[in-house]
Amino acid sequence: MSKAVGKILTVAAIVVAVAAAIPTGGGSFLIAGSLAGAIGAGIAVVGFVNAALMKPSSSSEARQASETSLQIGEGPRRAVFGLAGTAGSLGDAFNYGGKYGTDWEVLVLVIADHLCDGLVGFYVNDTYVAYAGDGPVAGYGNQLRVSWRPGSDDQQLPAVLTAQGGWAANDRIRGVAYLVVEYKADAADAKNPIWTSGRPSFLAVVRGLRLYDPRKDSTVPGGSGPHRWLDPSTREWGENAELCRYNFDRGIYACDRIDQPTQLLVGRGLTATEAPPERIFTAANLCDEQVALKAGGSERRYRVGGVISADEVFGDVADLFAAAMGGIVIQPEGSVAVEPGHGKAPVAYITDDDLVAGTKVSFSDFRSEADEEWANTVVPNYIDPAQKWVSRAAPIRRNSADVIVDGGPREAAMTLRLVTSSTQAQRIGEIRRRIGRLLRTASVTLGPRFCELEEGDWIVWTSARRTNGLPVQFRIESYSLGKEWRNALSLREINAGCYSWSVGDEIADGTTADAQTPPDGYGVPDPGSWMLTGTTIAGADGTSQPALVFTGAVEDLYCSEVRFEYRVHVDGQSNDAGWIDPVFASPDVRERRIIVGGAVQYDGAVSYRFAGGVPGPRLILSTVTSGSFVTPGTGEGSPIHSIMLSGLTGQLDPILLEPGAGLNVTAAIGLTSTGSGTATLTIASAIGGGSFGDVGSASAFVASGEPAYPEASGTVTNASGSRIFVTLRAQASGPAGLAIRADTTNYLQA
Secondary structure (H helix, E strand, O other): OOOOOOOOOOOOOOOOOOOOEEEOOOOEEEOOOOHHHHHHOOOOEEEEOEOHHHOOOOOHHHHHHHHOOOEOOOOOOEEEEOEEEEOOEEEEEEEEOOOOOOOEEEEEEEEEOOOEEEEEEEEEOOEEEEOOOOEEOOOOOOOEEEEEEOOOOOOOOOHHHHHOOOOOOOOOOOOOEEEEEEEEOOOOOOOOOOOOOOOOOEEEEEEEEEEOOHHHEOOOOOOOOEOEOOEHHHOEEOOEHHHHHHHHHHOEEHHHOOOOHHHEEEOOOOOOOOOOHHHHHHHHHHHHOEEEOOOOOEEEOOEOOEEEEOOOOHHHHHHHHHHHOOOEEEOHHHOOEEEOOOOOOOOEEEEHHHEOOOOOOEEEOOOOOOOOOOOOEEEEEEEEHHHOOEEEEOOOEEOHHHHHHHOOOOEEEEEOOOOOOHHHHHHHHHHHHHHOOOOOEEEEEEOHHHOOOOOOOEEEEEOOOOOOOOEEEEEEEEEEEOOOOOEEEEEEEOOHHHHOOOHHHOOOOOOOOOOOOOOOOOOOOOOOOEEEEEEEEEOOOOOEEEEEEEEEOOOOOOOOEEEEEEEEOOOOOOOOOOOEEEEEEOOOOOEEEEEOOOOOEEEEEEEEEEHHHEEOOOEEOOOEEOOOOEOOOOOOOOOOEOOOEEOOEEEOOOEEEOOOOEEEEEEEOOEEOOOOEEEEEEEEEEEOOOOOEEEEEEEEEEOOOOOEOOEEEEEEEOOOOOOEEEEEEEEEEOOOOOEEOOOOEEEEEO
């Protein structure tokens, strides 16, 4: 193959113009000039919270998908933070060797435009290979070689580029990390080919940028250690989300020429004055906190790993870091920062007396249906290293009780492009879910005493009129400070409990159920809401089939689907064992018939499913006996419903009877006795929960030891204007020693 891309010879410089005011995602902040000076000049100082947790970027998943595929053509400069997987971009490609110069194919994969800490390994198609140094790769029959260059200023070219690719010795692409892959094509007659799927694909796993940590810089107030911003050799690789964000804000420069502003490649290029290093200590320490894992051990609270390109909007990058920290973008004292998710102490306590008289006050206990911040189900998506660095869903965070209260699911999807841990994604998802349950919002204007309040601060408001005299915590979402030192605040409810976490909150990977225990009895059909009967269903040709009939009605407003199940009855069987072939129906179902085996005892169960497919527990119904098969012309029938006598009395489960409908009832009992006398069989019925009344009876003389078969019949009619349940009962009486000779069946026909 001929060269696909020209050789990379030099590192182009990107010149960044720094303006006096830099626009952000929804407002602006002042770079120079004091706060007091701005107010004195009559300028309204405005701040806002960018709620990154609430606004996943639709482009993030597309960008991550591009990272796992080799990019061809010109592209933006790239920075790798933390541990990340990337296919890179194609810097050069050529062939050499063999009769036609095509036996070997060489790819130069550009990984990052800065010094990387190291190559951990790489994927060959779907197989991961740990990097063990340059040269042949074990397991590939001497048909695969790799060479890694980390992006140092003094790196040398791999020999294959100069010997076979036409590169000059000085074409070292200094400051660019890249991987050279050489693979040899299989011979046409190879018995054990290496490349069974054609051309292989590659994906590098790298430790990216080495980070400057102000906490380790003795020249920074509160810092201690050898790190210096102006000396990149003092930096160390890490995954701390706040440190990665801060290094992005300070900028990534070609060959670490941080003293030359024109060499800025990726990032904002802020100075220490614009991004004071001492201000990140608290956030960085929060990210380093250890969080216990259910499987044992722990992980740091907020880590990141991923690729950020020079063409990404600074505000979008801030959102990426904020989302990875379960936090928000704030503007402390005119700068831009990310506050990691954590519980905070309120900085002010206000009452209605602190509100400026005559200014507008708004307060709401609820959010609108269209408000995406109101949520009860959160689906966090993260980058899974175990799945070749593709985006996948972490366990869904849901509380079924909230779904019921909200009248249905309110789903929020989160795209966590820089998160590579399932448990970290869960924690962030749970923060989002809990915040989504706090619905109160307000806007107020406070006097000069509160002029220092800004977005991200927490306050407590106690209002006799609006909070029923109870203290409610709010977070300041935005503020506007006018020349009269009045501070207009936009507030949303917040609580430190949103950020609490324990190993009990963690869900097993791959689970999509509640992390929380559902309320007792959640979703169980009410007793008596469903009935089961055994029956025979007649066909047009006279053939009849045994069946089970479920009748009833859904009484749960939040049911989205009804599940009917059955099993052959076995004494002592557990409630969860033996269920056969569930049948599903919509919530408006009133009857469901299931064809089964003939003259067999069955158990039936009904359960409800809710939004998102969440199943509820079973309501297990009484045991019934199915009918039997009837072929045309035999004249033989089988019971539609069976009354199983216990002692001398048998009772049928209630039968749903529509208005005006009737039942013709016939029952027969075979009896024997040790004495002689008249035996009587009585059929009785009860409507609803009322008392029983006789429907019909029959008598027969019983001689000692001889059978008698009294047969009773009658009619039950629903004369009411509504649907009712009818309960039928058969009862035998007679001489002393009367005993059941055979099971009794009754024939019912609507």
